[in-house]
Amino acid sequence: MPGIIYLSQIKLSSILNQEFFSGYTPKVAKNLLGCFLMREVDGKIYKGLITETECYRGRHDLACHAAKGKTERTKVMFGEPGRAYVYLVYGVHWMLNAVTEAEGYPAAVLIRGAELRDAQNEIVKKLDGPGKLTRGLKIGRSFNEWDLTAGEKLWIEGGGDFKKRKIIKKPRVGVDYARHCKNWKWNFRLR
DNA sequence: CGCCCGATGTGCT
DNA sequence: GCACATCGGGCGT
Numbered sequence: 006m007p008g009i010i011y012l013s014q015i016k017l018s019s020i021l022n023q024e025f026f027s028g029y030t031p032k033v034a035k036n037l038l039g040c041f042l043m044r045e046v047d048g049k050i051y052k053g054l055i056t057e058t059e060c061y062r063g064r065h066d067l068a069c070h071a072a073k074g075k076t077e078r079t080k081v082m083f084g085e086p087g088r089a090y091v092y093l094v095y096g097v098h099w100m101l102n103a104v105t106e107a108e109g110y111p112a113a114v115l116i117r118g119a120e121l122r123d124a125q126n127e128i129v130k131k132l133d134g135p136g137k138l139t140r141g142l143k144i145g146r147s148f149n150e151w152d153l154t155a156g157e158k159l160w161i162e163g164g165g166d167f168k169k170r171k172i173i174k175k176p177r178v179g180v181d182y183a184r185h186c187k188n189w190k191w192n193f194r195l196r
Numbered sequence: 197c198g199c200c201c202g203a204t205g206t207g208c209t
Numbered sequence: 210g211c212a213c214a215t216c217g218g219g220c221g222t
Contacts, residue, residue, distance in 0.1 A: 059215070068215070078206065096204025098216050115215055136216050179215050 019163050020156045026086035030105045030112040031191060034058040035172055037103070038195045039164035042119050044142045045157070051142060053119030053132060054164070059177050060191035061102070062112040068183035071111030081150050082111040089159065091139075091149040098136030099145050103153055103161070117178070118194070171196045 021040065026033060035058070042053040061069040061082075070079045070092075081090045082104055090102040090113050102113035119138055121130040132138040139145065144159065153160050174190040181187055 061215070070215080073207080076207070092215090093205055094214055095202080095216055096214085097202080100215060102215085117215085134217065177215070182214085 021161045022154050023087040026103055026105050030060045030062040033105045034060040034114045035193050038193055041162045043160050043162055046143055053121050055119050057118030057194045059115040059117055067186040068180035082113050087154040089148050089151040089153055099139040100135050101139050101144050
């Protein structure tokens with residue numbers, strides 16, 4: 006299992022499992038802050054400390070793609086938690102989401118920002134924006150429906166002391182069309 | 197900082 | 210066929 010560090014039987018870092026993703030989406034979105042988005046490319050492992058996430062939840066959420074029902078594109082959001090939902094916006098940018106909640110309930114967390122860190126945990130590059138993030142980590146359509154809990158190619162590991170850092174809540178980005186839902190403070194950012 | 201607009205897959209008509 | 214989109218880079222203020 007890649008990336009797991011054990012010290013005197015204490016698990017310091019671990020791959021997030023399906024149970025983690027099966028929770029209430031705003032809570033999962035907040036808990037993902039400070040976790041590490043891991044990506045393996047040609048045998049090299051890259052890690053990004055997640056700094057910004059956004060919650061999309063249920064058919065009643067007009068900003069959520071599932072509000073328009075289950076389609077070929079959105080069906081993965083109705084599936085099992087812990088899968089990746091990857092789609093294209095504006096014909097240019099790939100968006101990486103983690104599917105959440107119980108199977109059958111459509112919801113996901115959009116990963117909007119991360120800090121690429123080296124082995125010394127120093128910031129190498131800021132991937133501040135969902136499109137920049139997928140470009141920086143070479144994530145594209147092939148990862149749609151990817152099992153993020155398997156610990157291969159693309160997965161997420163629990164963070165350390167991130168809960169001590171303050172979380173800023175704001176309305177979601179780019180969803181002005183979503184009527185009353187656009188005001189919901191479901192964008193979460195680490196300060 | 198704000199505005200503009202490319203570039204194209206998706207879903208509806 | 211066509212309107213619209215979970216954006217980002219570039220340029221002007």
